[in-house]
Amino acid sequence: MTRRLAPTDAVIIGFGWTGMIMAEALTAAGLRVVAIERGPMRDTAQSFPPATAPDELRYAIRGDMLLPTAEETITFRNHLDQHALPVRKWGSFLPGSGVGGSGVHWNGHTWRLRPEDFALRSATIARYGRHFIPPDMTIQDWPVSYAELEPFYDGFEYLCGTSGQAGNLRGAIQPGGNPFEGPRARGYPTPPLTMPYGPTLFAEAAAGMGYHPFPLPTGNLSQPYTNPHGVVLGQCSYCGFCERFGCGNYAKASPQTTLLPVLTRRPALSLRTGCEVLRIVTDSTGKRATGVVYVDDKGEEWEQPAELVLLCAFMLDNVRLLLLSGIGAPYEPRAGTGVVGRNYAYQTVSAVQLFFEDKIFNPFIGAGGLGMVVDDFNGDSFDHGPAGFIGGAWLTQLASNGRPILARPTPPGTPRWGAAWKAATAHYYNRSLGLVASGSSSSHRGAFLDLDPGYTDRHGRPLMRMTFDFHPNDLRMSEYVTDRLAGIGRAMGPSRMAVFKRHAPYDIRPYQTTHVVGGAAMGAHPETSVVNRYLQSWDVSNLFVLGGSAFPQNSSYNPTGTIGALALWAASAITGHYLRAPGPLA
């Protein structure tokens, strides 16, 4: 039996990055807000204090911070004609659960898209012609421009205290920054991290080849920082336990270290943890959300009525909850109709490993975003015509960690076990560097999300099914940028080098990135998008869908800078316009 609770002004589904950003904005605007989070409360001192946070077995191997697959998972297949199987252990991406969401165990890379990324389709056609876009590719323009989002990118970076070096200040190119980035109104709130030997060597080699290296912008802070809410973040200790871990030193920007202390002081916010939203409820017209139904940790079902519903459940559950709630037309891949689940996209990552005999590195010095980057093979920085593909990548040497279990580089040909392996792993532990190319992912007809016809979760609801493989365009792109990456690697003078190109079929087991996007794209037209430019559902105007689900395709950059900016942009439209005159904003 579902019991009805007293109505509230707004209900937020999921209390990670976007959920907390919305909670802050809406309570500041005077709304009573109920936030519902399926996972547990997480707090720095109690959940991941410095004494227990750096536990590689618990967090990196066993995934203590992750959504337990016994509670919810997805099914997966590469192609439409295959039978999808459930993911029983997360691999390729690692969705979180609990207060802070994936924002607790993220790495911290905080990027903006480039101005040209927002007009991918029209700019490609203008520069290379309509036929340059493969017919099955469904890339489309964003319904917002870089210039419109710039103040909100700025807002997210100043919320986080992002460490970095500006490359373009109001049109003036800055030495040491990314010369290809869009103009920014002001510099980063904190200077870049101090680079150790590996990234320095990479940057020297790249500069020697005429490229433009710069420090990766990141939420592992180079110095203490007080954000506009008065919350203080600490200084990174370069311990190397960022990605997959909570930061015990308050030094990684996360929902906990930037917003939670403010939100716990807002009496208008009520947070329910251990409560999973089952569906969004709509009225008989289907055009208006009346609230949500959730189940608490004792298995009791509750209906929380609300005037406004904010879907902030990470892109996977955003799409799944839309499908389970019957909001928006589900995507039909064969006919190419419908929108919910359409344009799922990933990223195309490849790597080069270098082995040196004459150089010693110190892998103990690490941080999630401690790296130097080359962005010369991305966006409009090079001619895609002769290269024959759309998209690009940023290239990096990242000194992210030297953790004892997984950071075990050995040259190709080394036995996988035994005395020879031991000798090699001991010898190369501090004589090896990894280079990475983080490449874009174009949306296409064969990549989508829908409800699985067979597998169900613990509540008996269908699991979401993912159908994905790399598009040949993206593999061509990856091949091209990996060759450039290897070029820089060679110039660094290693004694041996191993190149790991990305091949089809996509393998969902090894970790690549958690930059899964799309499925509830934002767009200018309801026929090709789920939400409008303010992330407002086309079908249900008192429902907003926040997060990476809004991306129409994926750029090469980590998405959270853009996800945060879009949340602030949507929040400003809601508090500035929607609340005064509820109804469609576009």
Place this chain on the structure above:
Amino acid sequence: MRGIVALLLLALLGGGARADEVTRGRYLATVGDCIACHTAPGGAPFAGGRPIATPFGTLRSANITPDRASGIGGWSDAAFDRALRAGIAPGGKYLYPACPFPYFTRARGEDIAAIHAYLRSLAPVGNPVQTDALPFPFDIRALMRGWDAAFFRPGVWHDDPAQDAAWNRGGYLVEGLGHCGACHTAKNAFGADETRRALQGGLLQGWWAPGLTPAPRTGLAGWSIDGLVAYLRTGSGGGQLASGPMAEVVERSTSHLSDTDLRAMAVYLLARPARTEVAVRPAPTPLAGEAIYLDRCAACHGRAGEGTAGLFPALRGSAVVQAPRPQTLIRVVLEGGRAAATDAAPTGAAMPGFASLLDNDEIAAVLAYIRNSWGNASAPPRPAQVERMRGSPG
């Protein structure tokens, strides 16, 4: 007509009290932090029942809402004044000094009356509290008559014409309603202030409240007026963060006071004579102390004990760290602690407890290091002291 309405309104307000008197009373009750002791965990504000541990047993605070049966609804202004300034409640019942009447006696009559007006404006809450819960013989309140004769010096604060207005206001607040010495002054065997050592630091409920005189190692010598004001207003200032019982004082009391009053308190405290410190030379510390510090503490508190403003307290130059008695320090290492969170400084960072991670020898070693590094100097704690604090901090 308008006059009549105004008169009626006045009559409606807490038995004729003027609205501005209620507002003033509310502010003064905040200075006195009445709400802290007179509210049980999870209970209605001012309805009493909070257990207060004393060396003589555990007391329960009284209900001070205007409920006639269980609160102070039946009290006259004069009775309220007598309770707060003379320590004698209606019926000749002597108060225990857990209610800091030896400080409140210095408050002016009109301020006490304003507090009463404010309390009378609250909604009455029926909550009978058994306030006489001390074990024999301390349950005999008449014993307090002798205590009062020996230790209680009634009398209102007198301004010193040689000092400026800020100093006098500060003194009035610190020595009176603010009752800083209730924690920060050492107590004798009878639980009374050792007045010759006023504000030089005291041990209460297993916490060492550091000295508030401008002494170099164990007091406020390194502090500026601005630093102290920031500390009292936000919980964070002078490189330190309020935690433990002081976090509660900041959250409930000082963060709500006016800047002028906070400044006055800082002026007064920094102008008082410094405690004479016995010269202490840094004690030699075991090598393990530094190793443990670098491994467990340095990531937050810094390699040179410098801390991070607003997040992690500085250990270098800290009066808590160099306290003559290391209880607070041992306790924080064992149990952890959380900094005050206020609107101005909401972070409220916390330190985890190390009780299960470090043994007594290790804690003694790392504390010896912290107490004797970067210019700090104080006696190294003994492992036995750590053992005593385990499980029984009080």
